């Protein structure tokens with residue numbers, strides 16, 4: 001997953017749902033069932049009342065109670081959501097319509113008395129009203145759903161060859177990574193894990209494809225027309241450019257086709273992607289569709305189709321759906337995925353070398369601004385959404401750890417080996433052998449790539465420990481150096497997000513700030529600040545540029561709409577000095593350091609230098 005959120009999000013509800021996890025009862029295995037088939041009805045009547053019709057049919061192959069559960073989470077989104085919360089009108093009958101008795105065994109499990117029935121039909125409506133890539137949502141002519149939201153599983157039993165039929169209008173499309181089955185509108189998967197790893201778009205949306213690494217990659221975007229013309233060409237071009245360097249890391253492309261499922265909506269703050277085995281779902285604020293972050297989002301989510309969807313920490317193999325699966329390795333699964341997103345951009349030609357350095361420096365700034373936190377600790381604790389600012393630090397800090405390990409390996413091997421070798425070895429020796437990777441697998445592969453060098457101290461200080469990363473010794477090995485620039489900038493102290501109409505609304509005002517002194521309130525719609533119109537959430541950069549040279553105390557008019565009235569408030573200009581990282585090429589770099597740098601940027605090993 002990846003998330004870029006200007007402003008503030010409020011995940012309090014999810015934290016609450018997590019706390020009740022401890023109350024659930026021990027699960028009892030279901031009677032064996034087979035021929036499990038799901039029917040999802042998603043048409044204009046469904047979107048009008050924002051619910052989906054879900055019917056599950058199956059045969060009962062033994063005696064005892066049938067125990068059916070809905071997942072508590074969608075893999076990749078590391079939080080407990082409990083999809084049973086959105087189930088309405090749960091009904092159980094025999095195939096010929098005779099009602100059967102049921103009750104709840106815990107809050108996500110239904111216990112059914114089969115009473116000798118050979119075939120059972122379970123029906124419910126599912127409230128599809130949450131714009132979140134792990135969940136289900138309806139637009140006015142469109143539905144997104146994840147299998148984790150809708151598809152019941154028999155507790156403690158494998159599911160073999162489940163099938164899905166989607167009922168919708170003629171003229172409404174369906175896009176999913178799932179393979180089409182023989183019946184019209186039907187799809188199939190080998191097992192439950194694969195079934196719930198292939199989300200669906202149903203409705204009116206744009207779809208086309210681009211060819212890369214000898215595969216078709218589809219781009220499905222909703223609403224119709226939002227990613228069109230030059231914007232669409234840029235998206236397809238970025239997708240086609242970032243995939244070849246990613247495939248080259250593993251010498252393998254593990255999907256026959258890939259589908260990018262993208263929703264743009266002005267009510268969504270920032271951008272978020274959620275990975276799957278041969279697709280991913282992006283939700284992006286409509287104002288952010290041309291942001292530089294978009295190619296990075298594609299590169300990150302697509303790299304996940306190798307790293308985490310296939311090569312995965314042992315703690316998450318297999319996925320279990322009724323409890324969290326905490327692991328100390330999200331810094332590899334997410335952070336190193338993000339390092340490879342940056343590498344895919346530079347190796348694929350989406351950004352130049354300086355663009356890669358800027359992305360890296362930005363991560364150094366992000367880590368500097370976050371509380372000091374060990375990568376292993378931040379990885380483990382994300383499930384409870386810590387509020388101290390460490391929640392997602394394993395993304396930028398894990399990415400930087402990946403860069404350090406890559407440079408150390410390239411330096412130790414005179415650029416004959418790299419982090420690519422580590423990723424490829426683990427992919428072959430763990431994922432392809434049907435298991436997850438352990439600490440011994442990871443550090444063993446890293447050490448082998450570096451010619452037997454021990455990483456025990458490195459791990460103790462920088463991964464499991466909290467020491468600052470030693471840029472002054474690492475970066476010169478790649479012919480680079482870190483500079484710290486002091487930047488004086490205006491700070492008003494407002495946090496904002498787009499509302500459902502696309503207006504930029506104040507979410508929070510920092511106590512004691514310039515905005516607080518001016519009387520800006522949470523809920524105000526920002527119209528203008530000084531002579532800069534506020535048209536999107538990126539207004540801060542324009543205002544900082546406009547007032548960079550202002551005298552402290554200068555009054556800046558802030559125009560807001562509050563309860564339908566427009567008012568202009570007076571904010572005194574206040575400044576803060578921020579230290580900003582900058583990575584520069586070292587003109588005195590040795591030939592070896594140049595080889596390391598070139599190898600990292602180009603994805604090559606060996607003696608060639610530029």
Ligand SMILES: [Zn+2]
Nearest residue numbers: 001002334337
């Ligand atoms: Zn991710």
